[in-house]
Amino acid sequence: MDIKSVETSYARWAPVYDKTFGAVTSAGRKRTVDYINKHGGSVLEVGVGTGLSLPDYAPEIAVTGIDFSEDMLAKARRRVAEKGLKNIAALRQMDARELDFPDNSFDTVAAMHVLSVVPEPERVMAEIARVLRPGGKVVISNHFKSTQGVLASIEKFSAPFANVLGWHSDFAIETVLQEDRLKIEQQQALPPFGMMTFLVLSKLRNN
Template sequence: MDIKAVQSSYARWAPVYDKTFGAITNVGRRCAVEYINSRGGSVLEVGVGTGLSLEQYKPDMHVTGIDFSAEMLQKARDKVQALELSQVEELRKMDARTLDFPDNHFDTIAAMHVLSVVPEPEKVMAEIARVCKPGGKVVITNHFERKQGVIASLERLFAPFANTIGWHSDFEIETVLQEDALTLEEQRALPPLGMMTFLVLGKSGG
């Protein structure tokens, strides 16, 4: 994925995102936020988008959100203001490959349906690991490539159009599991049809 392609794609998606792709991914967001709420503390949401998850965080959470799309971020800011979401401390435009936060800074990092749309996801995972506190968790929901079946064939069909549609249909789970500082602790399929996957990765130490 090219960063300019991501910008233009999500500028187009922003006005209709909540009722289209946002609706499809709602189950994953709920699962992720429920898990994060049970931990408490500070959370960084990488790829906060239009802020669909923000009102689901408990009032005593400390939420920071980043996104590279100015159009998406404006939608998120509008939600925060309209709903008076005091748990949201900051929303910033930022490239997830170079996070502007100190090492070991957040209790939990959330990456919900974003890793298959960013350029260089390996760099993003390395940055996520860096800013996560020792003993902290990384919570991921995403679509990953199927190896066989009808859906796998459709994924391969759409793969060449990643820059146009705004996401990689053939994104491999190994891409997010190769970061040495993070260990897979939980993995389960999510509805509909198990198309999305919920992951929890732990950072050693703490």
């Protein structure tokens, strides 16, 4: 999937995102933010979208959100203003493959249902590892491809339409786990029907 396709797709989805993909991914967002709220610190949310998760962060957690889509960010900024959220440090337009932050900038990086929609997810994971402080956590909720059953067949059929759908239905979990500065700490299946996965990775302290 190329970056222009991502931009076009999310301009198309922005008006209805909250009631479509947003509804399907609510369990992953809740699990991710609940985990982060227990650990505190500074947070970078990669692919903040329309800001559905922002009201759920604890007030003491400073959140920076980035997204490539200005249409999505416009809705996120309205949400912040309407809810009077004081802990949102910034909402910035940015390509996740080239994060405009220094090394070791954040205690936690959240990536909720974004890794299967970005071009070059390996580069995105490398950038996430770079801006994360040693010992920090990457908290991920995402759909990963099934290896068997009806769902696997559906994903295989949908894969060629990635640019139209706006996400890779056959996205492999190994793509996320190959970054050698990060080690897996938790993995859990999430609703609906175990289609989503919750992951926690930690950055090695000697990197």
